Amino acid sequence: MYVEHTEGVGGEIFKAVCKLGLQGIVSKRLNAPYRSMGADGLRHFYASWYFNRRADGGLEVPPKAVRARLGQASIVMTLDRYSHLFPAHHDGAELAAAERALFAK
Numbered sequence: 001m002y003v004e005h006t007e008g009v010g011g012e013i014f015k016a017v018c019k020l021g022l023q024g025i026v027s028k029r030l031n032a033p034y035r036s037m038g039a040d041g042l043r044h045f046y047a048s049w050y051f052n053r054r055a056d057g058g059l060e061v062p063p064k065a066v067r068a069r070l071g072q073a074s075i076v077m078t079l080d081r082y083s084h085l086f087p088a089h090h091d092g093a094e095l096a097a098a099e100r101a102l103f104a105k
Contacts, residue, residue, distance in 0.1 A: 015057055051085045
């Protein structure tokens with residue numbers, strides 16, 4: 001199926017696509033060249049989709065469950081490969097609140 005160019009927020013588009021049962025669509029930026037994904041790219045997409053937050057169109061599956069689904073030998077391998085997908089909370093308000101609670105007198 002071919003669909004003309006659509007603009008929008010990725011997570012919103014992905015949710016709409018899932019409702020239509022079209023998760024296998026090819027998506028890219030309008031000004032980017034098409035590159036075939038291959039098996040490794042498909043595997044990385046699958047892991048990214050599982051790890052990403054629901055708010056971003058993902059499934060928010062815990063790392064150990066993703067490791068099992070990917071068939072990787074250890075959680076270390078999974079986290080080494082995909083840790084860049086997790087949000088960095090080191091400078092966020094959540095960490096500051098946790099520090100205040102931990103060090104409160």
